[in-house]
Amino acid sequence: DSREFRNESRILPPHLLFGAATAAYQIEGAWNEDGKSESIWDRVTHMVPCVIANCDTGDVADDSYHQYKRDVEMMRELGLDFYRFSLSWTRILPTSFPDHINEKGVQYYNNLINEMLKYNIQPMVTIYHWDLPQKLQDLGGWTNPHIVDWFTDYSRVVFQLFGDRVKYWVTINEPREVCGQGYGMQTMAPLLNYSGYADYICAKNILLAHANAYHLYNDEFREAQGGQIGISLSAHWYEPESENEVESAEVFRQFEVGIYANPIFSKLGDFPSVVKEKVAARSQMQGFPRSRLPELTPEEIEFVKGSSDFFGLNHYTTFLTYVSKFPIQYPTFYYADIEVLPYQPDEWNSSYSKWMKVVPWGFYKVLTKIREEYNNPPVFITENGYASPRGLIDDDRIDFYRKYINAMLDAIEDGSDVRAYTAWSLMDNLEWMSGYTERFGLYEVDYESPERTRTPRKSAYVYKEMLRTRVLDYHYEPDMSLGMHI
Numbered sequence: 377d378s379r380e381f382r383n384e385s386r387i388l389p390p391h392l393l394f395g396a397a398t399a400a401y402q403i404e405g406a407w408n409e410d411g412k413s414e415s416i417w418d419r420v421t422h423m424v425p426c427v428i429a430n431c432d433t434g435d436v437a438d439d440s441y442h443q444y445k446r447d448v449e450m451m452r453e454l455g456l457d458f459y460r461f462s463l464s465w466t467r468i469l470p471t472s473f474p475d476h477i478n479e480k481g482v483q484y485y486n487n488l489i490n491e492m493l494k495y496n497i498q499p500m501v502t503i504y505h506w507d508l509p510q511k512l513q514d515l516g517g518w519t520n521p522h523i524v525d526w527f528t529d530y531s532r533v534v535f536q537l538f539g540d541r542v543k544y545w546v547t548i549n550e551p552r553e554v555c556g557q558g559y560g561m562q563t564m565a566p567l568l569n570y571s572g573y574a575d576y577i578c579a580k581n582i583l584l585a586h587a588n589a590y591h592l593y594n595d596e597f598r599e600a601q602g603g604q605i606g607i608s609l610s611a612h613w614y615e616p617e618s619e620n621e622v623e624s625a626e627v628f629r630q631f632e633v634g635i636y637a638n639p640i641f642s643k644l645g646d647f648p649s650v651v652k653e654k655v656a657a658r659s660q661m662q663g664f665p666r667s668r669l670p671e672l673t674p675e676e677i678e679f680v681k682g683s684s685d686f687f688g689l690n691h692y693t694t695f696l697t698y699v700s701k702f703p704i705q706y707p708t709f710y711y712a713d714i715e716v717l718p719y720q721p722d723e724w725n726s727s728y729s730k731w732m733k734v735v736p737w738g739f740y741k742v743l744t745k746i747r748e749e750y751n752n753p754p755v756f757i758t759e760n761g762y763a764s765p766r767g768l769i770d771d772d773r774i775d776f777y778r779k780y781i782n783a784m785l786d787a788i789e790d791g792s793d794v795r796a797y798t799a800w801s802l803m804d805n806l807e808w809m810s811g812y813t814e815r816f817g818l819y820e821v822d823y824e825s826p827e828r829t830r831t832p833r834k835s836a837y838v839y840k841e842m843l844r845t846r847v848l849d850y851h852y853e854p855d856m857s858l859g860m861h862i
């Protein structure tokens with residue numbers, strides 16, 4: 377059961393690393409500069425008018441392509457151990473393939489990495505955080521099995537280019553969002569909206585692409601470069617609405633998280649059996665000649681199993697679940713396969729994002745579940761954070777971080793092997809479909825100023841003090857008039 381919230385200072389485990397994260401499309405801007413080609417997010421924001429809130433785009437975003445020195449200065453102000461950022465495939469390989477490496481794009485990442493290392497801030501690099509080359513999307517993107525090779529070729533290039541200095545690699549950020557929202561629904565590029573079909577094909581190809589990159593690193597780079605490589609999965613916590621829903625909540629977890637986690641982290645590998653059974657049964661009732669969930673062959677199961685040095689966990693919030701049946705005539709639909717739906721009670725404290733309620737005990741439960749189900753793997757929390765409107769005084773964000781870090785410390789005390797914690801985000805950035813309306817930053821970004829001026833929020837002072845003292849202190853009140861110093 378979840379622990380009671382304790383309003384007392386706690387010492388942070390000495391080995392635990394602290395960082396902050398961003399992703400390329402959300403911060404870089406310079407969408408067509410210096411040889412960069414078009415990604416699926418460039419395409420949807422330019423072709424579908426106002427697909428993003430306020431008709432915003434990431435064309436300029438935080439302009440980090442030009443402001444990266446300021447970004448590193450902020451990392452130094454905060455005293456981060458590491459910074460997680462992602463590479464833009466179309467900036468490094470404008471044709472999508474390694475036939476042409478874009479020197480200027482490479483130079484940008486070299487500059488960023490070298491600037492960080494000057495100050496002993498370790499890079500944690502995500503190879504793919506949602507900005508697929510549009511050309512590959514035209515060929516089917518993550519539903520084309522050739523993407524396994526395309527992604528592996530791209531991974532080889534970045535290991536060769538940056539692996540001498542990068543010791544933490546994340547292959548792919550949140551396959552559930554890529555496949556579920558981008559291919560199953562239309563809440564993310566490429567807006568494919570083919571639920572219960574494209575999302576499952578995407579899932580298989582993403583797993584194989586990830587595993588290929590892992591084995592490539594393992595076989596050809598690890599010895600010389602000595603880094604670690606894993607995947608980041610998004611796992612909300614799903615709590616049964618009532619005692620009658622205990623089983624349905626577990627079914628829901630296996631669909632939402634287990635589809636990706638079970639093949640990589642479980643002892644037997646493969647998709648979870650409940651997922652295979654439910655999709656196969658409904659597919660058959662609908663008249664499909666085979667399950668809409670593609671099979672993993674015995675060789676593929678072996679290949680994917682164990683292909684991660686750590687469990688990268690992105691966690692934000694918790695949902696309740698309840699059984700909900702859909703008529704068999706209903707079009708193919710992921711949630712109809714599950715026969716369970718999630719919701720969040722109105723009484724729960726909300727953030728400024730409508731999907732994000734503050735439920736710290738869910739963080740404890742998700743960490744406990746990972747420990748128990750997957751034999752206590754090393755966990756890197758690669759994202760955790762809170763949405764607010766504009767404004768520098770963000771006491772609600774401070775409260776969120778304190779309570780969630782407290783829940784994480786409970787899980788660590790109970791044996792979870794958490795090695796790193798990453799705040800999302802270093803600074804405000806393009807929050808995908810919500811544009812610049814929802815702010816996740818420790819630093820506020822002024823989108824009216826040409827240089828996208830960054831200013832520390834109150835939460836930045838609190839995060840800094842926690843890292844400096846290595847103590848989670850509920851009562852620390854920063855004096856913001858003193859300013860941020862390195």
Ligand code: GBH
Nearest residue numbers: 399549550553563610690731759800807808
């Ligand atoms: C992560 O996604 C991402 O890795 C990161 O890029 C992102 O900025 C951050 O979290 C905050 O969202 O508006 O109802 O359609 C977490 C998963 C993806 C969940 C977008 C909410 C929109 C839901 N989030 N999704 S809705």
